[in-house]
Amino acid sequence: MIGRLNHVAIAVPDLKAAAATYRDALGAKVSAPQELPEHGVTVCFVNLPNTKIELLEPLGKASPVAKFMQDNASGGIHHVCYEVDDIIAARDRLLAQGARIIGDGTPKIGAHGLPVLFLHPKDFCGTLVELEQRSA
Amino acid sequence: MIGRLNHVAIAVPDLKAAAATYRDALGAKVSAPQELPEHGVTVCFVNLPNTKIELLEPLGKASPVAKFMQDNASGGIHHVCYEVDDIIAARDRLLAQGARIIGDGTPKIGAHGLPVLFLHPKDFCGTLVELEQRSA
Numbered sequence: 001m002i003g004r005l006n007h008v009a010i011a012v013p014d015l016k017a018a019a020a021t022y023r024d025a026l027g028a029k030v031s032a033p034q035e036l037p038e039h040g041v042t043v044c045f046v047n048l049p050n051t052k053i054e055l056l057e058p059l060g061k062a063s064p065v066a067k068f069m070q071d072n073a074s075g076g077i078h079h080v081c082y083e084v085d086d087i088i089a090a091r092d093r094l095l096a097q098g099a100r101i102i103g104d105g106t107p108k109i110g111a112h113g114l115p116v117l118f119l120h121p122k123d124f125c126g127t128l129v130e131l132e133q134r135s136a
Numbered sequence: 137m138i139g140r141l142n143h144v145a146i147a148v149p150d151l152k153a154a155a156a157t158y159r160d161a162l163g164a165k166v167s168a169p170q171e172l173p174e175h176g177v178t179v180c181f182v183n184l185p186n187t188k189i190e191l192l193e194p195l196g197k198a199s200p201v202a203k204f205m206q207d208n209a210s211g212g213i214h215h216v217c218y219e220v221d222d223i224i225a226a227r228d229r230l231l232a233q234g235a236r237i238i239g240d241g242t243p244k245i246g247a248h249g250l251p252v253l254f255l256h257p258k259d260f261c262g263t264l265v266e267l268e269q270r271s272a
Contacts, residue, residue, distance in 0.1 A: 001163030004186045008144055008216055010261050018261045025233055025259075026218070027137030048218070050140045050186045055261070075262030077213040080144055082162070082184070097161055125148045125157060125191070126211030 001090055002082035006112075006132050007045070007052040011065050012075040015042055015057035022046045022055070030055075036111055040064050043111055054081075054111065079118070079128035087115050087133040099123045107133070137226055138218035142248075142268050143181070143188040147201050148211040151178055151193035158182045158191070166191075172247055176200050179247055190217075190247065215254070215264035223251050223269040235259045243269070 012018035015033055023030045031045040040063035046053035056078065058065045068078055084090040087107050095101065100120035107115035110132055119129040148154035155166045167181040176199035182189035192214065194201045204214055220226040223243050231237065236256035243251035246268055255265040 002184065005141070005144070005184050005189070008141070008213075010263055012261045021259075021261060025230065025235060048138065048141050053141070053216070072262055074258060077144075077216065077263050080189070080213065094161065099161060122210060123157075123161075125146050125154045126208055127146055127213050129162075 001084060001093065002131075003085065003134060004083045005051050006081040006083050006130075007054045008080050009054040009056055009078040009130075010075060011056050011058075011068050011072065011078040013057070013069060013073065015044055015055055018055045018057075018075065019044045022053070028053075034111070035059055038108070039111070040066075079130050081116070081130035081132050083134040084131050085134050087117060087131055090131055091117055094119065137220060137229065138267075139221065139270060140219045141187050142217040142219050142266075143190045144216050145190040145192055145214045145266075146211060147192050147194075147204050147208065147214040149193070149205060149209065151180060151191055154191045154193075154211065155180045158189070164189075170247070171195055174244070175247070176202075215266050217252070217266035217268050219270040220267050221270055223253060223267055226267055227253055230255065 019030045022028045029047045033042050033044050035042045040060050041056040042059045044055045100123055102118040107117050110116035115133045117131045121128045158164045159166045165183045169178050169180050171178045176196050177192040178195045180191045236259055238254040243253050246252035251269040253267045257264045
């Protein structure tokens with residue numbers, strides 16, 4: 001069912017500093033910051049040859065990343081995102097197996113303009129898993 | 137400097153259960169377990185089209201993952217591994233910039249039989265970063 005690893009998300013307290021670390025110390029290509037108010041984050045993408053690292057900083061007081069940053073003040077790996085061919089079919093298969101989807105089960109539009117869902121860490125090895133509809 | 141994301145490592149309390157989650161619930165291809173006593177872990181690889189997920193379970197009492205498992209009993213994302221063309225040049229560049237390498241700076245041989253080094257999380261957005269020499 002899951003296909004490519006679309007990205008690994010790393011939550012950071014200071015996006016500008018994190019982007020500089022990846023660009024200057026690790027010599028990677030980093031995109032300009034992009035505010036995603038509906039997700040409560042500002043993101044930069046580190047473009048690697050085979051996938052991306054999403055650096056994200058909380059945006060606004062209701063950011064879903066705020067609690068994570070309280071527990072991980074220096075930052076940390078926040079989630080992994082896998083691509084699926086059909087996000088509705090993937091959701092229904094997982095629900096039928098008893099897995100928990102975060103929220104009401106309706107996909108939101110993610111950073112790439114495609115539908116996304118988040119799966120509960122307790123069902124997936126303690127890791128937050130995002131599923132993203134593969135682009136056509 | 138950094139190239140492909142070689143893998144994302146997820147530490148788990150029960151490798152067999154984690155492999156089953158990725159195989160059965162997420163429909164991915166998972167390799168047989170491989171003991172790496174010199175690294176204190178047993179690993180399975182989830183083979184995705186563009187990269188791998190390394191599921192790892194502590195092996196032995198001196199496992200470097202033991203402390204992480206104490207703090208993350210259900211598991212969690214442990215590190216990311218980036219490929220570099222020349223691990224000695226990468227190390228020397230990072231040391232010259234003031235970054236900290238874990239251990240004495242001598243690469244060990246990793247799960248793929250290639251030299252690896254680990255960088256200090258405090259210098260890299262709170263995340264443990266492994267560098268692996270790219271295979272020729």
